Amino acid sequence: GAGVSQSPSNKVTEKGKDVELRCDPISGHTALYWYRQSLGQGLEFLIYFQGNSAPDKSGLPSDRFSAERTGGSVSTLTIQRTQQEDSAVYLCASSLGGEETQYFGPGTRLLVL
Amino acid sequence: GIQVEQSPPDLILQEGANSTLRCNFSDSVNNLQWFHQNPWGQLINLFYIPSGTKQNGRLSATTVATERYSLLYISSSQTTDSGVYFCAVEMWNTDKLIFGTGTRLQVFP
Numbered sequence: 451g452a453g454v455s456q457s458p459s460n461k462v463t464e465k466g467k468d469v470e471l472r473c474d475p476i477s478g479h480t481a482l483y484w485y486r487q488s489l490g491q492g493l494e495f496l497i498y499f500q501g502n503s504a505p506d507k508s509g510l511p512s513d514r515f516s517a518e519r520t521g522g523s524v525s526t527l528t529i530q531r532t533q534q535e536d537s538a539v540y541l542c543a544s545s546l547g548g549e550e551t552q553y554f555g556p557g558t559r560l561l562v563l
Numbered sequence: 564g565i566q567v568e569q570s571p572p573d574l575i576l577q578e579g580a581n582s583t584l585r586c587n588f589s590d591s592v593n594n595l596q597w598f599h600q601n602p603w604g605q606l607i608n609l610f611y612i613p614s615g616t617k618q619n620g621r622l623s624a625t626t627v628a629t630e631r632y633s634l635l636y637i638s639s640s641q642t643t644d645s646g647v648y649f650c651a652v653e654m655w656n657t658d659k660l661i662f663g664t665g666t667r668l669q670v671f672p
Contacts, residue, residue, distance in 0.1 A: 481658065493649065493662035506659060539604060548658035549594055554606040 454555035475544030586650035
């Protein structure tokens with residue numbers, strides 16, 4: 451079956467612009483996660499969805515970051531007024547539920563100039 | 564917060580050699596996963612192993628939860644094993660993974 455997909459694969463934007471990153475989880479997976487991988491910080495958790503609600507947003511680095519999930523499926527991570535320090539690979543994962551194996555997508559490479 | 568340390572940070576092997584990667588964590592955990600990040604950046608699941616031992620082909624893993632460590636064994640390494648290996652833990656009553664620092668493995672023919 452299809453794995454987790456993310457789009458776009460790569461995104462180059464100018465400082466100050468808004469960007470939207472999309473994640474399509476594995477069909478039937480109720481849990482969805484966003485992580486970020488950057489050179490200085492390693493792999494960091496951003497936000498977790500169970501269904502359409504987000505019980506854990508503790509990893510979002512600032513109020514410029516937001517995410518939503520609709521229909522218990524697709525999720526969008528939005529970064530407003532991008533800064534150069536937002537440059538990173540944004541990874542999405544999904545699982546059957548909490549405390550289950552998480553499966554990762556290929557990531558979106560974001561470069562803010 | 565919990566600390567997840569991996570060793571060694573870098574490992575260079577010749578094809579056919581065996582290796583052991585270690586993951587230490589500073590608090591009790593509910594879940595532990597091992598991943599391989601290939602040179603294209605894709606994170607590939609290797610093991611879901613909160614405790615005990617599992618084997619999959621040339622790879623095996625052991626987690627001793629009471630002593631707060633996990634080991635990943637790679638036997639008869641191949642060039643395709645190259646990449647970064649991460650362990651990640653999930654603490655009780657949370658659903659997020661906390662990743663270790665990674666071990667970068669290079670296997671040469």
